[in-house]
Amino acid sequence: MAINTDKNSYTILFAAIMVIVVGSVLSFVASAFNDKIQKNKRLEKQQNILYAMGINENEDEGSVNFVPTNKVADEFSKYIKQQLVIEGDKVTEDNEAYLIDIKKQETAAKSGAVRKLPLFIGEKEGKKFYIIPMYGKGLWDAIWGFISLDQDLVVQGVYFDHKGETPGLGANIKERFFMDDFEGENILNDSEFIGIKVTKGNNDPTNNTKNDNKVDALAGATITGNGVSAMIKESVNLYKGYLEKIKAKK
Amino acid sequence: MGLLSKKDANLILDPLADTNPITVQVLGICSALAITAQLKAAIVMALSVLFVVAMGNVVISLLRNIIPSKIRIIAQLVIAAALVIIVDQILKAYAYELSKTLAVFVGLIITNCIIMGRFEAFALGNGPWRSFLDGIGNAAGYGLILIVVGFFRELLGSGTLLGFKVLGDPIEKTGLYAIGYENNGFMLLPPMALIVVGIIIWIQRSRNRALIEEN
Numbered sequence: 001m002a003i004n005t006d007k008n009s010y011t012i013l014f015a016a017i018m019v020i021v022v023g024s025v026l027s028f029v030a031s032a033f034n035d036k037i038q039k040n041k042r043l044e045k046q047q048n049i050l051y052a053m054g055i056n057e058n059e060d061e062g063s064v065n066f067v068p069t070n071k072v073a074d075e076f077s078k079y080i081k082q083q084l085v086i087e088g089d090k091v092t093e094d095n096e097a098y099l100i101d102i103k104k105q106e107t108a109a110k111s112g113a114v115r116k117l118p119l120f121i122g123e124k125e126g127k128k129f130y131i132i133p134m135y136g137k138g139l140w141d142a143i144w145g146f147i148s149l150d151q152d153l154v155v156q157g158v159y160f161d162h163k164g165e166t167p168g169l170g171a172n173i174k175e176r177f178f179m180d181d182f183e184g185e186n187i188l189n190d191s192e193f194i195g196i197k198v199t200k201g202n203n204d205p206t207n208n209t210k211n212d213n214k215v216d217a218l219a220g221a222t223i224t225g226n227g228v229s230a231m232i233k234e235s236v237n238l239y240k241g242y243l244e245k246i247k248a249k250k
Numbered sequence: 251m252g253l254l255s256k257k258d259a260n261l262i263l264d265p266l267a268d269t270n271p272i273t274v275q276v277l278g279i280c281s282a283l284a285i286t287a288q289l290k291a292a293i294v295m296a297l298s299v300l301f302v303v304a305m306g307n308v309v310i311s312l313l314r315n316i317i318p319s320k321i322r323i324i325a326q327l328v329i330a331a332a333l334v335i336i337v338d339q340i341l342k343a344y345a346y347e348l349s350k351t352l353a354v355f356v357g358l359i360i361t362n363c364i365i366m367g368r369f370e371a372f373a374l375g376n377g378p379w380r381s382f383l384d385g386i387g388n389a390a391g392y393g394l395i396l397i398v399v400g401f402f403r404e405l406l407g408s409g410t411l412l413g414f415k416v417l418g419d420p421i422e423k424t425g426l427y428a429i430g431y432e433n434n435g436f437m438l439l440p441p442m443a444l445i446v447v448g449i450i451i452w453i454q455r456s457r458n459r460a461l462i463e464e465n
Contacts, residue, residue: 005315011321014321022328026332036342037342037346040342040346
């Protein structure tokens with residue numbers, strides 16, 4: 001039986017059936033793999049949090065090396081002593097705080113809800129780390145990361161990631177040579193909170209001054225860099241109340 | 251090749267050399283430049299494209315008599331895109347790290363000219379078995395170049411192969427590094443991939459002069 005494939009009605013019918021068939025195949029595939037993909041994402045988050053507090057397999061120089069995925073769950077429960085959720089003045093403990101979607105919380109906060117702020121307290125060799133998740137905008141799309149502070153609110157490490165910054169330029173925010181510069185930087189100027197600025201021409205390209213609240217920018221990635229500055233400032237600012245208490249307690 | 255007739259065998263063998271999609275037809279160059287800094291990424295990309303072209307060719311070939319010619323390009327795109335999404339999901343589930351390295355390039359397999367080229371030029375006019383072989387052949391030709399380029403870029407750029415330090419340790423100064431050898435960081439940048447591909451094209455054409463175009 002020869003079908004007249006040139007008829008408009010046939011063309012439309014074919015397109016409709018094709019879309020339905022392909023659509024259902026894809027949704028089947030998506031739900032089949034969903035569990036595994038979610039698990040990978042959870043492990044990745046744990047790796048990132050640990051990375052920010054200096055638990056990683058980095059060598060002296062070179063590339064970013066996370067704790068391997070088969071070990072990360074154990075290491076996470078070993079080093080992360082407390083996971084807190086801060087809601088206004090209320091602070092509760094929640095072992096799944098790291099799964100809180102900070103982007104959703106931000107949207108909810110805009111419509112008046114009290115924002116849930118996750119905070120992770122890690123401990124390594126007797127030293128406490130306060131790890132704050134961050135979320136912001138780069139040039140093309142979302143950027144996010146984690147910043148870990150000690151009791152004096154000095155940065156102990158950061159991790160940045162991005163969805164679609166320009167490879168070779170903005171995408172370099174997730175490279176060691178950029179992230180390592182944040183270590184030891186102050187987010188306070190004397191006692192005032194000002195965050196850390198990613199800036200050009202601060203006469204300190206090798207980043208020797210740790211008290212200037214400045215980190216050398218990436219060439220060709222001004223807007224991504226500004227995004228990082230804004231992200232640190234806005235995200236950490238949300239925790240200001242809690243952090244001040246930590247500092248005062250010391 | 252007892253399994254295949256000579257004509258069928260040529261469907262696989264020709265694209266490896268004389269009609270190679272990258273070095274002769276110069277298709278799919280963009281992905282060849284982007285993901286060949288590491289051998290592992292090159293191999294995964296080659297396998298992903300192999301899956302998409304071979305499966306896509308078979309599907310298109312099976313549907314070739316019922317696809318309306320007015321919307322055949324769209325139908326090809328939908329099939330390529332669906333297969334790419336499947337590959338992407340599989341990578342995310344079983345090779346998450348790698349899927350982050352390949353990131354947008356997996357998505358960009360859809361726009362890889364080799365795929366649409368084979369669908370349009372071959373699968374629409376041939377049976378499923380021959381289309382399958384043609385897909386395997388072309389993807390293998392593409393993958394072969396990717397792997398060769400990836401091999402040299404990772405070896406000369408990072409001194410490693412599949413992550414193993416084959417030339418010694420650059421920090422500890424062992425192996426080749428003990429006598430003053432340095433990694434060439436330039437090999438890791440996309441322009442060097444183009445130069446490596448250029449060298450392969452040069453070697454291939456000097457061995458097979460029939461490929462040189464007349465002016």
